[in-house]
Amino acid sequence: MLNKLMKYDLKKMYKVLVVFYCLSLILAIICRVFNELGNIFAFRVLYIIFSSIEYAIIANVIVHAFVRIILRFNNNFYKDESYLTHTLPVSKQKLLLSKYLSSLIVIFSSVVIVFLSFFIMFYDAQTIEAISNFLTALSGQFNFSVAGFISLVVVSLFVQICSIISMTFYAIVLGNRANEKRALKSLLWIALFYIISIVFSLLCIFAVSAMFNVANEIFSNVVSGKTLLIVFVLAIILYSTYSIFFYFLSNRAFNNGVNVD
Amino acid sequence: MGFDFDNDRPIYLQIIEYIKKMIVCGYYLPNQKLQSIREFAEELGVNPNTVQKALFELETMGLVFTERTNGKYVTADVKVIENVKNNLLKDRAKKFFYEMKEIGLNEKEAIEYLLKNGGKE
Amino acid sequence: MSLLEIENVSKSFGNKKVLNKVSLKLEKGMIMGLLGKNGSGKTTLLKLINDLLTPDEGKILVNGNEVGVLSKKDISFLPERTYLEPNMRVEEVLNFFKEFYEDFDIEKARKLLEKLDLDEKARLSKMSKGMKEKVQLVLVMSRKAKLYILDEPLGGVDPSTRDYILKTIISNFSEDSSLLISTHLISDVEKILDQVVFIDQGQIVLHEKADELRDKNNCSVDEVFRRMLKC
Numbered sequence: 001m002l003n004k005l006m007k008y009d010l011k012k013m014y015k016v017l018v019v020f021y022c023l024s025l026i027l028a029i030i031c032r033v034f035n036e037l038g039n040i041f042a043f044r045v046l047y048i049i050f051s052s053i054e055y056a057i058i059a060n061v062i063v064h065a066f067v068r069i070i071l072r073f074n075n076n077f078y079k080d081e082s083y084l085t086h087t088l089p090v091s092k093q094k095l096l097l098s099k100y101l102s103s104l105i106v107i108f109s110s111v112v113i114v115f116l117s118f119f120i121m122f123y124d125a126q127t128i129e130a131i132s133n134f135l136t137a138l139s140g141q142f143n144f145s146v147a148g149f150i151s152l153v154v155v156s157l158f159v160q161i162c163s164i165i166s167m168t169f170y171a172i173v174l175g176n177r178a179n180e181k182r183a184l185k186s187l188l189w190i191a192l193f194y195i196i197s198i199v200f201s202l203l204c205i206f207a208v209s210a211m212f213n214v215a216n217e218i219f220s221n222v223v224s225g226k227t228l229l230i231v232f233v234l235a236i237i238l239y240s241t242y243s244i245f246f247y248f249l250s251n252r253a254f255n256n257g258v259n260v261d
Numbered sequence: 262m263g264f265d266f267d268n269d270r271p272i273y274l275q276i277i278e279y280i281k282k283m284i285v286c287g288y289y290l291p292n293q294k295l296q297s298i299r300e301f302a303e304e305l306g307v308n309p310n311t312v313q314k315a316l317f318e319l320e321t322m323g324l325v326f327t328e329r330t331n332g333k334y335v336t337a338d339v340k341v342i343e344n345v346k347n348n349l350l351k352d353r354a355k356k357f358f359y360e361m362k363e364i365g366l367n368e369k370e371a372i373e374y375l376l377k378n379g380g381k382e
Numbered sequence: 383m384s385l386l387e388i389e390n391v392s393k394s395f396g397n398k399k400v401l402n403k404v405s406l407k408l409e410k411g412m413i414m415g416l417l418g419k420n421g422s423g424k425t426t427l428l429k430l431i432n433d434l435l436t437p438d439e440g441k442i443l444v445n446g447n448e449v450g451v452l453s454k455k456d457i458s459f460l461p462e463r464t465y466l467e468p469n470m471r472v473e474e475v476l477n478f479f480k481e482f483y484e485d486f487d488i489e490k491a492r493k494l495l496e497k498l499d500l501d502e503k504a505r506l507s508k509m510s511k512g513m514k515e516k517v518q519l520v521l522v523m524s525r526k527a528k529l530y531i532l533d534e535p536l537g538g539v540d541p542s543t544r545d546y547i548l549k550t551i552i553s554n555f556s557e558d559s560s561l562l563i564s565t566h567l568i569s570d571v572e573k574i575l576d577q578v579v580f581i582d583q584g585q586i587v588l589h590e591k592a593d594e595l596r597d598k599n600n601c602s603v604d605e606v607f608r609r610m611l612k613c
Binding site for chain 3: 082083089090179
């Protein structure tokens with residue numbers, strides 16, 4: 001049942017997103033072409049115009065992915081469609097899990113598209129070398145390997161996104177328990193969770209860095225590799241905890257029943 | 262739908278009357294198999310349980326009988342059918358004369374009127 | 383064991399008590415009419431049975447199971463809303479139902495759609511409200527469920543379709559299934575009802591066999607309802 005649910009969730013969310021994906025890739029190619037022909041003034045101008053459009057579209061891919069995820073969750077669980085969703089012979093846990101998993105897939109594919117677009121636009125030996133030099137220098141400064149540095153960044157970004165989705169879903173679940181002004185209440189909850197999580201994260205970072213005697217270093221300009229590692233690991237732990245914690249809360253609240261208008 | 266029900270009276274009574282009439286007028290012959298309850302229900306646009314109840318009553322009256330596995334049949338006993346027919350006729354006639362009397366005709370005048378004018382305009 | 387057992391169920395929204403200690407039993411093979419004015423609590427009761435709301439107190443059992451995955455397998459529910467995604471085609475919806483409901487008979491659905499002149503290739507967004515309602519009714523009646531729950535099934539359809547819908551309902555319901563129809567258009571459905579339940583201001587005010595009610599009062603269920611609830 002879970003795969004069937006996910007199939008329909010993904011179908012619905014990708015319906016519009018795929019258009020943006022294609023646009024983003026096609027425009028990336030166009031930009032690349034104009035850039036290659038950059039010696040001629042007219043193409044230079046066209047390149048500038050098209051690349052600004054492309055940046056807007058790339059931003060849109062990410063924003064839109066989030067919007068689709070939130071709309072799918074809210075509409076499928078709490079609007080007219082919910083009359084079908086909640087009468088399917090599927091457990092509430094599976095309904096919720098399907099939304100989480102398909103959302104992660106959507107985020108992941110959107111990020112891949114964004115990378116791919118940049119890759120098409122800018123790939124050449126020089127740029128890659130410049131980036132790798134920069135990364136080597138940066139990671140060397142902290143005594144990390146390049147691969148280790150990149151994976152730390154990627155993993156911590158990933159768990160951060162997970163935690164945002166998790167918090168948002170729980171906020172929507174809570175907001176929809178109310179009998180009126182559900183959207184507003186959902187928004188208030190998400191703001192609250194976000195602020196609390198940031199404050200809590202900062203406190204944790206401060207406490208832990210104090211524990212390792214690096215507190216004064218964190219808020220200065222010179223950060224040692226050890227300190228940076230501590231911050232990254234802590235961030236990963238914290239965001240994973242939020243993700244799981246809020247998933248667990250949503251699951252419990254959802255299992256207690258919905259309140260469909 | 263095949264039959265217009267009067268929502269003011271119990272539906273099963275109206276189904277009884279309907280089937281009775283179909284039997285006495287010869288639409289259903291003695292010993293003929295009746296359609297299933299479900300078919301009746303669909304045809305009349307009523308609840309199968311109501312049809313069941315009506316058929317049960319008809320069975321009690323002896324107009325219908327059940328062959329264990331095959332379904333329901335009209336009785337083979339022509340006397341019973343005649344009887345029911347007579348009762349129906351008697352009822353109608355009584356009602357007719359009563360109404361004529363209200364308009365001021367006695368039985369003889371009513372019959373004469375009928376013979377002369379029938380139901381013509 | 384009754385197919386549907388509702389025991390002392392109450393539900394409030396804020397300070398407003400919508401259902402107040404409602405108890406109701408529905409046996410196998412019965413067609414029950416849940417009759418009430420708009421806002422009487424009919425839809426709330428149906429939503430509680432279908433897990434779209436949770437009761438504040440009381441118990442609901444469907445074929446012996448509490449509301450959940452098992453009860454949803456047994457119930458085929460037609461809500462008042464159009465719950466289908468507008469950009470889907472009818473055939474996609476059929477496949478959706480086939481995937482999620484083991485008891486969905488897709489061939490039967492196709493036949494019914496054809497009889498109602500509905501095109502399988504058509505998108506729902508291109509259909510009128512009445513047509514969408516018909517599609518939903520076809521979906522619901524093409525399941526071999528134990529309990530069919532229809533919320534205002536005749537709301538937006540014309541009289542000729544109404545007769546066809548009633549016929550479809552009758553011919554599809556079997557001896558081991560039951561039907562619960564909520565409506566405020568009583569005269570249209572009363573001839574197919576075994577039992578009638580009047581609900582008013584969140585409480586059940588009458589529960590009787592339809593024919594007995596007519597016999598007792600010498601008038602239609604509709605008339606009894608009007609007199610009793612003064613409307």
